Amino acid sequence: MVDYNGRLSSVYAAGREMTVDEVQRWTAAIQAYLPEERPLTILDLGSGTGRLTPGLAEEFGGPVYGVEPSDRMREIAETSAAHQAVTYLRGSAEKIPLPEASVDGVLMFLSFHHFRDQLKALQEVHRVLKPGGAAFLRSQFADLMPDLFWYDYFPSAREVDAGMYRTLDESKALAEAAGLRPGEGPVWVSTEPPRTLRESYDRLKHRALSTFEHLPEAEIERGFTQLAADADQEPDKDMPVYPAAILVLRRPN
Template sequence: MVDYDGRMGSVYVAGRGMSPEGVRRWTAALAAYLPERRPVQILDLGSGSGRFTPGLADEFHGPVYGVEPSDRMRETAERAAAHPAVTYLKGSAEDIPLPEASVDGVLMFLSFHHFPDQLKALQEVHRVLRPGGVAFLRSQFANLMPDLFWYDYFPSARAVDAGMYLTVEQSQQLARQAGLVPDDELVWVTTEEPRTFRAAYERLKLRALSTFEHLPEDEIAPGFERFAVDVQRDPDRLVPVYSAAMLVLTRPGR
């Protein structure tokens, strides 16, 4: 478990922020599976600092509910990501503070691996979705882990990341147990803008990725030292841009 009320809550916005264009690319990907009518009601489950929530309101004309268990992250969202169509609520994935069949869509953006009881969370997602509603599970998957360039500096990071996530098949099976129907095919979205080696280093050294919460301390400092040396040698080199996988889950019925 990661304590987002502690250090991570203080660095998350700077270390994990997304450009407005990146948010728009994601909301456009969601729109392909949601009704054309407006408004469309959306739940941002594990909304964190609200990096997506206002963009969902802009795309789907609200109302949008951001449910987040961390007080610090939710307070940050209320201050820095306010929107007239957005309501931030204290709650968890296993106990969503919304009525049954109250939303058309649910976004779980890199939050699923933090849910203590993933099956119960998906059962709650099924409960709050209207019949025919769609949930979007944007996650890493243990059998589709990208070969991130910065793994070279932290020898344990690849295994740590893979250990945090389920495979695609495991995720699909949990969804079926919860009464949701998973699409057979993943949706792949490329939203990151190319970054220079220096910009990537400055962002990563904030340690806003949960990976660093699980790495051995004696690996972190030497890794960043080697990283910094390479940045000095070639600061303007562009780092790879990775496509991200998303699983689409539907509550049956209309």
């Protein structure tokens, strides 16, 4: 497990920041699977520093609940991502501090692989969703891993990342065991803006991805030394944009 009360909390905002446009693309991507009526109640499960939470309130009208187990990440969200329709709550995916059938949608944005008990977490998602409500599992899947350019600089990262995630079929089977109905998906969404090699290096250098918590320091140092040199040599080189996978889950009526 990764300690988000430590170093990661201090670098997360700088290394994982989203533009307003990027947040709006994400909220637009999930609104297609939710009712048109407003307001809708949304749960941001594993809300971290609140990158998306206020945007969910803007799109769906609130209330929006950001549930986050890391005290430090939640404190940052409360000061840097405050919104009148957002409430940040201490809790975990396995014990969501909300009543049964109280939310229209649940977003799990790159948080599922951090859940200690994924089946229990999905059972909790089923519990808090209203019948017919939708949950959005934004994750990587072990059998659909993108070939990220920076893996070339950190050779162990491919294996580390693949080991963090379940396959798509395993994820669907867990959802079904929890009483949720998975879509045929995943749905592929392109929301990330194009970046140059320099811009990519400037984000990665903060080591805000949990992958780096599992890599040897010597490999990290070598990789960033080479990446920095390449960014100096070709700063304006366009880097690939990777579509993101979302598995849509529903609580049956």
